[in-house]
Amino acid sequence: MEPLSDIDLPHYQLYINGSWVDSLDGATMQVNEPALGSPMAVVARGTAADVDRAVRSARTAFDHGPWPHTPPHERSRILHAIADAVEEHTDTLAELESRNLGAPLRKTLFVDVPWAIEHLRTFADLARRSPYEPLPWIDTPSVSWNFVWRDPIGVCGQIIPWNYPLLMAVWKIAPALATGNTIVLKPASYTPLTALTLINIIHETGLLPNGVLNLVTGPGGSVGEAMARHPDVDKIAFTGSTEIGQKVMEWGSASIKRVTLELGGKSPSVVLPDADLELATDGVLFGVFFNAGQSCEAGTRCFVPETLHDEFLERLIHRAQGMRVGDPLNLETDIGPLVSDSQCATVEAYIALGKQEGALLATGGRRVQVTDFARGPFIEPTIFTRVQNHMRLAQEEIFGPVLSIIPYRTVTEAIELANTNIYGLGAAVWSRDIQGAIDVAKRIRSGTIWINDYHLINPLAPFGGYKQSGIGREHGISGMLSYTEEKHIHVDLMQNREGRIWWDALLPPKD
């Protein structure tokens, strides 16, 4: 097949100050469709100069526009209307997400888009919470009425990864809009299409003032870095690798930016001796292979009691071998292609490394040739066993369909091994004894722990990482408040001068 020329492909521009515009230098870049291994769209290739334009637009909208002072109930109404508009485009968004990321349509249609809508609605509701918070009665040293007022922070730079493109965009913009901030959003270069479509859906509602929401596509190394360094960006919310997160923090220090980071993970899935093995089998596989293993919270290290190892492994292999790898647009598909050839090469390198380190390849481990999708980077669901927690296979984030089984002897040992990792994002505990499972959950150092489940990330519950998995939380009240500055307002209630502390410090004027 001849490579498609740019002319045949849909074109997307940058969104700045309420208009779609080309990058200043007119440069573009192609976006790939992983299953086909061919380009599906052309997007603007922004530069630092485009970031500067977008930041100025967001700055002006914040400093001089109505948005930060729009009453919360009005912002709530607008977010609900945006959620309705997104819902009307469910099929378009799901198909586009499947084509651009390679994720199975069953997931994009029934998980990604509905969760994105639910997220918007949740923050539409939370937006109605008054930014006023009363403080306890204060009469020392003077009688006064004190309260906390929540202000939006200002211009928020939001940088997102390629693995859940629509959800990540919504997770970023919903709380920022709910609280009255203005935004410059940068999608990942592999998968910008649903974020671009989302912004266009919002544009067509005509509900946001110009400049409140801006989007710049372009390479992370130029556009992302320019955002993270820009002195007029007040907050950076970054989701991506720990490596880039470290830089974002460092760059933000120059202007004391508020920084929240959602970074990598190597999450443990701990099967306790009394687990329902049938449930745990499917749950562990769902925990690791959902989205072809390209989830930051994926349960990639499975701790199994030595005594159950053989039986459990047999169940896992049986079910993993039945998973259907193939066309993402087929509703029967469980695992689509990885996002790119380079991601595939990384995963293959880790599979080779695992063998070299002495782990046993129990199933999978090969690239799959899918009929009609010869160029798609598909990898079999892969399980290694007899993995030791110190191996790189068990310590480093792979971001592909690779599970490591680590046998343990005592639960204490399992907990210690689970915690022996630089990350702390997710975890699961599989057990019939809920009280016992909660005790284990309390001792695992991760931001989210599922008991007998996986991946269920709720917009009302805080989500984020311990250790090098990040700083701050998204979702819920704390996620929303991370887009606000806390302002104490003190209103004096004394009627006379003598009752005030001034009396001690300052004598009355002589005349």
Ligand code: NAD
């Ligand atoms: P990445 O860090 O390379 O990229 C993330 C984003 O940062 C992209 O938009 C990218 O263009 C941009 N970027 C790249 N270089 C940059 C730079 N020098 N300056 C500023 N921005 C830059 O990560 P990735 O490869 O896209 O995504 C995979 C990683 O993201 C994994 O480590 C995964 O665990 C993590 N992740 C975390 C979460 C979470 O919520 N904790 C969610 C999804 C992904």
Ligand code: MN
């Ligand atoms: Mn990267």
